[in-house]
Structures are given as structure tokens and as C-alpha cells.
Amino acid sequence: MRILLLEDELILKESIEEFLTSKKYIVDGFENSDDAFDAIFSTEYDLLLLDVNVPGEWNGFSLRKELAREGKSIPTIFVTSMSSADAMLQGYANGCCDYIKKPFDLIELLLRVQHALKSNCFKTKENFIELPQGYSYNVTTYELSCQSKRIPLSKREGELLNLFLIHRNQVVSFEMLYEQIWENNVDSANARVQVNNLRRKLPKNMIKNIYGLGYRLDCR
Template sequence: MRILILEDEKILAMSIKEFLEDSGYEVEHYSSSEDAYDAVFEKTFDLLLLDVKVLGERNGFEMLQGLRKEDIKIPAIFITSLTDIDDLTYGYECGCCDYIRKPFDLLELKLRIEQVIKLHCFTSEEEKIILPYEYSYDLKKMKLEREGKTIQLAKTEAKIMELLVKYRGSVVTYQMFWEEIWGEWVDPSNIRVQVGNLRKRLDHDLIKNIRGVGYSIDL
């Protein structure tokens, strides 16, 4: 999962970037709204973290307004020192999904991001997500398919597959597995066994092992 950060406070931006990368996300930082705006059209991002008062001709509100006018629907969270309820209201009118006030705890930011991802990951109008090696994931039926045939998965395997598809393009860490599937700490060796069983059902190396970190599926 790739996240764009627009933040011109360098120390804060680096803290957020390092924290999110340690959490398994791919992050790109921009201090200028113009550079960030251009990057959205040049690269693929799954989430935007936008400060409101930033360097550039546009502030964060104006940047998101411009993207929405161009029919760019990437979910966005505003991060800002503004506290007035009118600013909060305006932020949502511009098209944000959430709004977090400075100063904030990085763990709170992570939780906000996870919530936005859950709400928006499977809201695509498309019924299927196309995966490498001619695999696809049926959003409505929550089933893995290849060449029109359903690959039968056990309950835990299906949950693992859904999580990997949800964060496709990023690494799903062991912590993310036990938090989102088991809801409690699970020994990484047990997770490796479960993922290993799932991989045996696949003809190709769809699920990649990121040694010591977790697993991923390419975009």
C-alpha cells in the first residue's frame, strides 16, 4: 500500500514516514503542494495524507478539491493544526475521509489510516481485482479465481488471502496478520504454516515471502 504525505514540517514528515514504513507501508513525502499534486497523476497511491497549510500555490484543501474535480477518488486524510469546526466542516466538503488535528500520536494516525483503508478498499465498482499470473479476486463472493475456476480455500486461508489482496503492492507484516485475522498475538511460525498451506494451493508464486517481515502480492 503506497501513501503520499504532503507536509512541509520536515521533522514531523520524517517521523510519520519512518513510522508508517516500519508498519509495512510504502511512503513518498512531498513538502510542496504542486509537487504532490503532479505526483498523484504520475504515480499510483492508495491514500493521501495532506497537511492544510503547506508550501505551494495551493493549500491542502485546494489540492484535494482540484483532485476531486479531476475525478481522482483516492481516499484522503487531512493532518492540520486548524481546530475550528468550520475548518473541519470545510475539510469534509473538499472530499476528505478523515481529519486529524496536530499534535497527534503516531499510533492514532495508524489507526485512522487502517479505518479508512477498511472502508474504501473494497468499494470499487469493479467486481473483481486482477492479480498476477491470471488470478483474480472476486470482491462480492470473496473468492480467489483463476481462468474462471474458483480455488477452494479453508476459512483461515481465505482470510489470509483477503488481507493480502487488501494490501496488495505492500508487505503484510506478521503483526498485521495476527491483528486483523486472529485479533491476538500469534507465533510467526504458525502464520508461516498457514500461509505455506495457502501457497501450496497455487500454481504460481503469487504470494511472495519477504523474509523476516511478512508476505506480499504484487499489484
């Protein structure tokens, strides 16, 4: 498997290259988005690891968008210090399979690389994340729709959906919900009601209750 790495922090770039090479991957590292762009059109890659804030004509997000315009559909993981929910959703809207926040453990990176190489990514179009059964979500306007019919979301429902999308196919614990959505200022019954309100606006069983742990948004 051949991986392109775009990372302008030299020490981190070398660490990732050395580690993934030790795991039998072929890694081509670049510090500039222009050089990475040229390489993608001269070499077949199985996966892209893209930092976001890098030198060159494009940042990681705009590079991925430009590749999509050129018909290059390559699984992509963004590797960045940008940690806001908006940034993560922008990454998914630009066609990434995953988004890993710095600092991170190299073992975590390996697991995400392995998962991205064997799983399906989100289907995306411009600012929309396409969900199963004809549903889509606009990460710019925070609007849910089904077959062009808009489904109104409350502010809280939008915040919940953002969180579930960022951690799609993973369990979002009750503790994570209480802390990130309500800053621990909510009782469990009220939180459950608001999650159930969102679940009713999505296809049945898309958000599953994982008994005793939390919830999981399934987008497989």
C-alpha cells in the first residue's frame, strides 16, 4: 500500500514516515501542497494523509476539494491541530474518511490508516455529507434534508448531529454528550429526550442506543 503524507512539521513528518514504513507501507512525504498535488497525478496512491495548514497554493481542505474536481477519489485522512467541530465537519464535507487531531499516538494513526484502507468513506458533494437512505446534511448551514425536502433541526439537534457525525460509527458515551453538548449542565432524562427527538428525524436505527454506554451513528 502506498501513502502520500503532506506534513510541514519536519520532525513529525519524519516520525510518521519511519513508523508507517516499519509497518510495511510505502510512504512519500511532502512539506508543500504544490509538490503533493503533482505527485498525486504522477503516482498511484492508496491513501492520503494531509495536514491542513501547509505551504503552497492549497491547504489540506482545498487540495482535497481540487482533487475531487479533477476526478481523483482517494481515501483521505486529515492530520491537523484544528480541533473545532466546524473544522472537522469541513474536513468530512471535503471528502475525508477520518480526521485525527494533533497531538496523537502513532498507534492511533496506524489504526485509523488501517480502517480507512478497508472501509467506505462518506459520500460528499460540495458542502453536503450524504447519509444513507437519501438523507444529506449541509455542514455549512447545518440543515438536514431527505430527497431535497428540508427537515428542520433545532439548535441543540444540530449540535448533537454534528457530534455524532464527527464520531460516526463510534460510540459517543453519555459522558461525552453531557460534557460537549451541555457542559455537564443537564439531567440524563432531558438529554435522552433531545437525542430521541433527533433520532426520529433520521432513518430508523441510524442512531443506535448502545446499552449502558451511549449512542452510535451508523453510516456504513
